[in-house]
Amino acid sequence: MTGPLILLVSGSLREGSINSAAIRTVAAQLAADVDVTVYDEMGVLPHFTPDVEATALPEVVARLRRSIEGSDAVLICTPEYAGALPGSFKNLLDWTVGGMEIVGKPTAWINVSANATGAAGAHSSLETVLTYTGADIIDDACRHIPLAASDLSADGLVSTPDAVDELRSVALTLLERARQKQD
Numbered sequence: 001m002t003g004p005l006i007l008l009v010s011g012s013l014r015e016g017s018i019n020s021a022a023i024r025t026v027a028a029q030l031a032a033d034v035d036v037t038v039y040d041e042m043g044v045l046p047h048f049t050p051d052v053e054a055t056a057l058p059e060v061v062a063r064l065r066r067s068i069e070g071s072d073a074v075l076i077c078t079p080e081y082a083g084a085l086p087g088s089f090k091n092l093l094d095w096t097v098g099g100m101e102i103v104g105k106p107t108a109w110i111n112v113s114a115n116a117t118g119a120a121g122a123h124s125s126l127e128t129v130l131t132y133t134g135a136d137i138i139d140d141a142c143r144h145i146p147l148a149a150s151d152l153s154a155d156g157l158v159s160t161p162d163a164v165d166e167l168r169s170v171a172l173t174l175l176e177r178a179r180q181k182q183d
């Protein structure tokens with residue numbers, strides 16, 4: 001497929017993660033029309049160290065940067081840990097700073113917490129960090145779509161039809177904004 005490419009990133013490493021389920025569901029919904037990459041190496045990224053970045057960039061980090069570079073848009077779904085971003089996900093974002101591939105990249109996030117004010121710390125941190133990285137935050141594609149474990153089916157995907165529609169709609173809005181930006 002040679003259509004737009006969207007990079008999907010979950011901020012959770014948890015096996016039964018609701019955020020990762022949302023990401024997989026977006027991927028499944030778009031797969032017929034859009035090139036989709038689900039980023040799956042967050043758990044093996046080394047701890048960010050400026051010295052390592054400057055002297056011997058690990059191949060796994062180079063792959064992360066190439067994934068961002070090759071995408072038209074980035075969609076993130078992350079939980080909140082201790083009032084902010086999970087450390088592993090912040091580590092991923094730290095690796096993006098020096099690469100610059102994320103600069104100007106249309107980027108949005110989905111908040112799947114149970115209520116609209118939940119995970120406010122995570123998303124405010126995410127906004128701060130993404131702004132620092134230079135990502136182009138697409139506000140109207142950043143959306144709250146509440147999900148619970150009961151919204152997932154045995155295949156690990158979101159099964160509630162309204163939520164599935166919303167997940168798809170967020171991703172398409174993001175891609176449309178990315179396309180408009182390229183025009």
Ligand SMILES: Cc1cc2nc3c(=O)[nH]c(=O)nc-3n(C[C@H](O)[C@H](O)[C@H](O)COP(=O)(O)O)c2cc1C
Pocket residue numbers: 012013014016017018019020078079080081082083084113118119121
């Ligand atoms: C270490 C830890 C810290 C957490 N801190 C918060 C928090 O500050 N605010 C919050 O709303 N939820 C917090 N939670 C709950 C998670 O955000 C919640 O369980 C979320 O659904 C996990 O996402 P996942 O299902 O994608 O793994 C915390 C969970 C863990 C394990």
